[in-house]
Amino acid sequence: MPTTDEVELAMQRIRAWQTAYVDMIETLPYPIFVERRGRMLMCNARGRVMLETLDADGDAAARRVLTIVH
Secondary structure, three states: OOOHHHHHHHHHHHHHHHHHHHHHHHHOOOOOEEEEOOEEEEEOHHHHHHHHHOOOOHHHHHHHHHHHHO
16 A cells, blocks of 8 residues: 555656646647536637637637537
């Protein structure tokens, strides 16, 4: 069974991977949307700009993009 220190180290590594993943997505020159089970979890700066250009509130814009994707 893992020790508390091992679990803490594993969680730190997971957080570092998540940060690196988000940082990489932010550098891409086109909109990126990450969704799970039909719910938008995050998007990069280009994705946020795209959502803002849609004539809808934030939730409606996200649903519209997810509909297009599906």
